[in-house]
Amino acid sequence: MQELTQAEMRVWIWEAAAVIDKNSALLCDLDAAIGDGDHGANMTRGFAAVLKKLEGGAVAGDLGAFFKTIGMTLLSTVGGAAGPLYGGFFLELGKQSAGRTSLDGPSLAVLIEAGLADIKRRGKAEPGDKTMVDALVPAVEAMKAAGGDLAAVTRAGAEAARLAATNTAPLQARKGRASYLGERSIGHQDPGANSAALLLESLARICSA
Amino acid sequence: MIGIVLVSHSRKLALAIQEMVLQMVGPDFPIAVAAGVGDEHEELGTDAVHISEVLLPFCQGDGAVVLMDLGSAVLSAQTALELLDPDLVPDPALKLRLCPAPIVEASVAAAVAASVGGDLDTVADEARVALAPKEAQLEEAGVSASPPPAAEPVRSAGDTREVDVVVDNPHGLHARPAATLVQLVNRFQSDVQLINRSANRGPSSARSLTSVALLQIRKGDEIRFSISGEDARSAADAIRALADDRFGESGEGPTPRPQMPVRAGKEEGGGIPISEGIAIGRPLALNAVLPDFGDDVAGTPEREKEKLDEALRQVAGDLRRPDLPNGVATEILAAQALVLGDPVLLAAVGSRLAAGQCSAAAAWRAETEALAASYAALEDDYLRARAADLRDIAARVLRVLAGGGKALRIQPDPPAILLAGELLPSEAMACDPSRVLGVVANAGSPSAHAAIIIRSLGIPMVVDGSVDFAAFAPDVLLAIDGGSGEVWVDPDPVRLAAIEARRQEILAMRAAVDSVKTAPAVTSDGQSIEILANVGSADDAARARDNGAEGVGLLRTEFLYLGLKDMPDEEKQAQSLAAILANLGAGPVVIRTPDIGADKPLAFMPTAFEHNPFLGVRGLRLSLRHPDFFASNLRAILRAGVERDVWIMFPMVTAPDEMRQARAFAEAAHRDLEKAGVDHRWPVKLGMMVEVPAAAMMIERFAGLADFLSIGTNDLTQYLLAAERGNGDLDALQDAAHPAVLRAIHEICGKAGEAGCHVSVCGDGASDPLVSALMIGAGVRSLSVRPNQLALIKAQVRAVSIEALRALTRDAMRCDSAAEAREIAKKELGSLSSPG
Incomplete structure (x- = not known):
């Protein structure tokens, strides 16, 4: 695959929604250990709403409009902190891809980097805070390093994100509900980092197909 | 007015806070709920898009303080600000403040500050320090723990007054009465400082709910208001009146005595027809017929005090025997009964008596009249309406004092048309139909108990709010038609003849009617x-x-x-x-x-x-x-x-x-x-x-x-x-x-x-x-x-x-x-x- 258009992106969202649904209980369990146990349910609800939104057919316009639709839907349906964070992430993707109808590997990496910046700004989180940022920072670095091929870029991103998500376990949470737990948050993986990894893994699968 | 937007994971929680706030500051206060997630907002969570929609009207109005519960509520509220259309809301910061205060305490504090006209910063400041009273209470650390906002005493020109109050509210000056107080104080220009003398806390500004709450005023506490400024006197009167009304808690949600409508007559003009029949005669003010409560010193201060106590007991007994036919009655009576036991009033009367040279009646009348006058001077409809209650109860007591408890009889000699502000049932009952030709009152309703009694006595009566009794010359001739509601003052001879003819006609008709009795x-x-x-x-x-x-x-x-x-x-x-x-x-x-x-x-x-x-x-x-x-x-x-x-x-x-x-x-x-x-x-x-x-x-x-x-x-x-x-x-x-x-x-x-x-x-x-x-x-x-x-x-x-x-x-x-x-x-x- 050379380029991602809205058609592929729709498949990605469809895949992501299915993966999140399948892993909903896992995400909830991870969240229950260090938070309020609703991350899986929230994400499932949000992506189900996005699917519903996209059911009607392609979003008119460029990729900017497409991402904006996803972002707004996540904002108003996820419910937890992941709503504004992922919602804001997709809104930023929308802003950065305004006027474009397709993405190649490098431009996808740049786009995700911009989305990550929005998450960091909004959540005021830095690497090491035990958040989704911990998965996304190494993922973006790997994507940028992977070069031109879309499949290679996304696979690098997904692998880095998965590894980083696993590596959130020894960290002590400093943001969100989990930060209330202090040292007790150590030993559990961060649910947000995991959902980020799931999103990137599903994207990689689409691009490798 | 600055509003409040409640952002919460739980719609139920936000609605409950909203209810509590509205109960405190009145149903018209702008407080909106942006809570929950899902189609019906019934699921737990926050929805940035929804919050943004709720915020928009406040941005286009006076603005709002946004109060949030936990975690993502903050994130969603912040995101909501970004979602506002920049064309409609160029600078959200001018209209909105996200406030980090605890949502329940801050909602109440902010609502009170906003309801008295505070600007966005003031309201946000009030909200921000809303936790201080609770902290102080739990730490028993006193006022110094957190400096109350806007509490700097402002020394202004004009009068200085002090009002001492012993708080009698069962739960002290808890949120609701404190809110009522703060709202009242904010109607005046004067600086009002409040001290809890019993607990040695304060002074703090009575303009701020938070600083009042910090004083932790409990039942039985002696508090002192120090009021200084141009309108100190009226502020002091209003505060005194409010305190006497136990800061609005005198009867858990009493509705004020309804103000009798004064309106154009149903007929050709004039007033409301109350009781049929025509009366022609000289007017006589009801007050002049009521027993004269002389100011003569009848005995020692102790004896006068005994007389007053006995009269208060008797009237209190009468009040427990409501004879009015409608639901308003119990509320009126409950409010009146409160006056009888009002510690502040009784203390004032008591000290007047103790000073000697004063009969029980004179002391009672002076203090109740002063109190009624301060009520009547207020802008607040509710408090103003209390003046009528107060005067009524005061009169009941005076009547007992004057007549030793004998039933009141109203028997003008020569017969006359009674003029009354409002005829009370007890006064209607006392009217002698052979001496009271008719009644004109400024206020009253055909369905009032007094009206029913007057009709049963066959005395013509009209209610006309526009009749200014004070303007009557003493020898004015009055004619009233209780069937049409008309009132004539000094009718010309032709008119008078016509009225008299009509009166004869009615009498003749009644006579004819009488003849068919059997x-x-x-x-x-x-x-x-x-x-x-x-x-x-x-x-x-x-x-x-x-x-x-x-x-x-x-x-x-x-x-x-x-x-x-x-x-x-x-x-x-x-x-x-x-x-x-x-x-x-x-x-x-x-x-x-x-x-x-x-x-x-x-x-x-x-x-x-x-x-x-x-x-x-x-x-x-x-x-x-x-x-x-x-x-x-x-x-x-x-x-x-x-x-x-x-x-x-x-x-x-x-x-x-x-x-x-x-x-x-x-x-x-x-x-x-x-x-x-x-x-x-x-x-x-x-x-x-x-x-x-x-x-x-x-x-x-x-x-x-x-x-x-x-x-x-x-x-x-x-x-x-x-x-x-x-x-x-x-x-x-x-x-x-x-x-x-x-x-x-x-x-x-x-x-x-x-x-x-x-x-x-x-x-x-x-x-x-x-x-x-x-x-x-x-x-x-x-x-x-x-x-x-x-x-x-x-x-x-x-x-x-x-x-x-x-x-x-x-x-x-x-x-x-x-x-x-x-x-x-x-x-x-x-x-x-x-x-x-």
Whole structure:
């Protein structure tokens, strides 16, 4: 695959929604250990709403409009902190891809980097805070390093994100509900980092197909 | 006004906070909820898009403080700001503040600050420090723990006043009374500092809810307000008045005494017609007739104090015996009773007395009048209305002090037309009809108790708010027409002659009417109408007999119980009833079991507080809940009526099953008496009042259960039109001539006729010639009227034909309003019956 258009992106969202649904209980369990146990349910609800939104057919316009639709839907349906964070992430993707109808590997990496910046700004989180940022920072670095091929870029991103998500376990949470737990948050993986990894893994699968 | 937006994961939580805030600052306060997630916002979570939509109108208005609960609520609120359309909201920071304060405490603090006109920063500041009182309370750290906002005393020019108060509120100055205080203080320019002297906290600004809360004022605490500024005096008066009202908690949600509407007359001009008849004479201010409460020192300060205490006790006793017929009464009385026990007032009166040179009456009058004046000067409607209560209660006490408790008599010599601000029931009762020619009051309503009494005395009365008594020269000649509401001041000779002619005409008509007293009430086309009397006392009974009543359609029994501390035994009840029956002429007597309830509570039968006593446990509902009392009522009636054609009627019947139970009670009463070998009447007819719309609509379901029906038009009208009796604002609705009432009566008569059931009308409508004509047209063949209307109603019956009345009522039932129905009835009856 050379380029991602809205058609592929729709498949990605469809895949992501299915993966999140399948892993909903896992995400909830991870969240229950260090938070309020609703991350899986929230994400499932949000992506189900996005699917519903996209059911009607392609979003008119460029990729900017497409991402904006996803972002707004996540904002108003996820419910937890992941709503504004992922919602804001997709809104930023929308802003950065305004006027474009397709993405190649490098431009996808740049786009995700911009989305990550929005998450960091909004959540005021830095690497090491035990958040989704911990998965996304190494993922973006790997994507940028992977070069031109879309499949290679996304696979690098997904692998880095998965590894980083696993590596959130020894960290002590400093943001969100989990930060209330202090040292007790150590030993559990961060649910947000995991959902980020799931999103990137599903994207990689689409691009490798 | 700055608003509040509540952002919460839980919609229920936010709605509950919203409710609490609205309860505190009033229902119009702009507080919005942006909470929950999902289609109905019923799931836990926050929705940035929704929050943004809720925020938008506040951005386009005065702005809002945004209060959030946990975690993602903050993130979502921040995101919501970014979602606002920059074209509509160029700079959200100008209109919105996300405030990190705890949501519950901050909501209350911010709402109070906003409700008194605080700007965005002030409101946000109030919210931000809202946790301080709780912290201080838990740490017992005192005020210094967190500096209250906006508390710097501002020394301004003008007066300085101090107001000392001992807080009497059960929970101290908790949030609600504190909020009331802060709102009041913010109406004034003056700086108001408050000190909790008992706890040695303060001074703090009374403008801030938070700083007031920080003072942790509890019941019994002595607090001092220091007020300085241009309007210190009026601020001090207002604070004093509010404190005397226990910071608005004097009676858990009392509605203020309704301000009687002053409005243009229904007729050609002038005032509201209250009681028919024409009076011509010199005016006399009611105040001048009321006992003169001299300022002479009658004894030592101790003796005067004793006299006052005795008077207060007596009046307090009177107040526990409410004699007013509507729900407003209990609230008025509760408010008045509070004044009697008001510690601040009593202390002030006490110190006046202790100083000597002052009679109990003078001290009481001076202090109550000062208090009433400060109420009356306030801008707040509620507090202003309290002035009338205060003056009324003050007058009651003065009357007792002056007359040693003897009943008040109003007997002007020479006879005169009384001028009153508002005639009180006790004053109406005191009027001597041979000396009081008429009454003009500035305020009042035809359905007020005083009006009913004045009508029963046959004294003409008009309510006209525009009459300025103070402007009258002492020798002015006044003429009033209680039928039209007109008032003439110094009428010219031609006008006066016309009025006098009209007066003679009315007198002649009354005389003519009197002459038909003993004649049968038969229409010109041969239909005879039964004319019965409503009786509530031995005097009424005698008047009913003298005025030619064919029987009693309603004998009220409430008087047997009202005002008694202990439940009268069966023997006592039977004796009192027998005394009334002895005064009656021939004919059946319908005795109604007690129609009491929360609006007319009995001392020996405590009832739970009801928000709307008229829709509460009253009449038969109450009787069925007190089986012993009810059984004794029924046995007393059966015993007293042994020699008479006594019928028993149950009030406020709603369901057939209630009638079944009531019948069972009556039968049990009969069996008990029989077993005990006591003489009594049996069998008797058992019937019901039709006043609840449900009963009226399904009256055929009562066939076989009720031997007779009596329509209570007053209550039926109030319930059908959802217009409370005694609410002067709703007079136009409280009229039995309303087409809806006529239709109900027509329906009831039709169905009862099929079942062969006797129907009478005993409500006030039957005593109104126009309405009684419409009722006859609707099918009523028996009317029970006030004793002094007997002859008039009878004369009218004799002058009309059933045929014409049927047509008239048919038209009236098609009208849109009572006024319209009255209009056509008036026209029609004018041509049907020639006066005299």
